[in-house]
Amino acid sequence: MGHTRKLTLGATVAATVGALAAFGIAHAPSSSAAAACGTLFDDFTYSSRTDPALSQRGWRIRSEAGGPGVEGASWRADNVSFPTVDGQRVAQLTARTDGTAAGTSHAEFSQSNRRFREGTYLARIKFADVPASGRDGNHVNQTFYTISPLAAPMDPTYSEMDFSEYLPNGGWGVSGPINYQTTWYTYVPDPWYADNQQSQQARSIAGWHTVMATVAAGHVKYYIDGTLVGDHSGKVYPRQNMSIDFNQWFIDLTGRTPGGTSVWQESIDYVFHAKKQVLTPAQATSAINTYRASGTTHADTVVSSNDCTP
16 A cells, blocks of 8 residues: 555345345355355445444544655545545545645545455546646555555565555656556565565556456456456465555655645545455446445445355
8 A cells, every 4th residue: 555655234135135146245144144255335325424334334534643655744534525426425535735744634444344355356436637626746646455464574474455556646756647556465664675566557547447356366366447457476465354445645745836735536436345256347346236226335244254155
């Protein structure tokens, strides 16, 4: 997720379950939940960041200081909101900067209970090439990823999968626009050392895109709009459970034209995860469409253990 890139249901549901069973991702009844792997779907139909359903459903909005990003910048809870964008209710992350650390704030939104590893992940995200307001040129990072804690430098069980780190204006010494997928083995914060595998696309992905990954049989495969853009394997394959995270932050304060405050926005239409299920892009999209057609805005039966049966 960028280290110094980082330091860190009734008749409606019954109908959805029946349709999803065709893809092998049926929801198990509570009596057999321990044996089933489960799925997560969230359409982000929340009233605001203070909606009690957010925490009840495992979502956490960050407000504590620290990395990644600009040293001395803040992570503001009110930088996460749930407006309607292009006709859909979304989770929206806002990052602001006036060119100073004190005037810079980031946003992070996560499913913090670490129970995610193998399976299929998909989110529909609106990326931006220009700020919603203010001067352009900021080295901003718009993300979707999973991550575990780093127990110590060179922790051999550390796991992280960056499904998308989009840098519209570049950063880390590279010009933009550029999008990264990175699968991590481990790292050392200071002096910086990274051990990972990476893919990249040196092109704009502004606007709405589906960002997907499948994690199975020793391979992490990354997709943008259904097209395979990376296949990572070997020692970087995740070794422990992770959280699901979205954030938007500034890499540094260089690049922008001085003056005023720049406001950047990243919007997430929905997120989907089928634990220990390898779906094609078409199957994953069909499962999501089934949820939405049935009026289901949230479903979560994902278990923490990994000895479950899909």
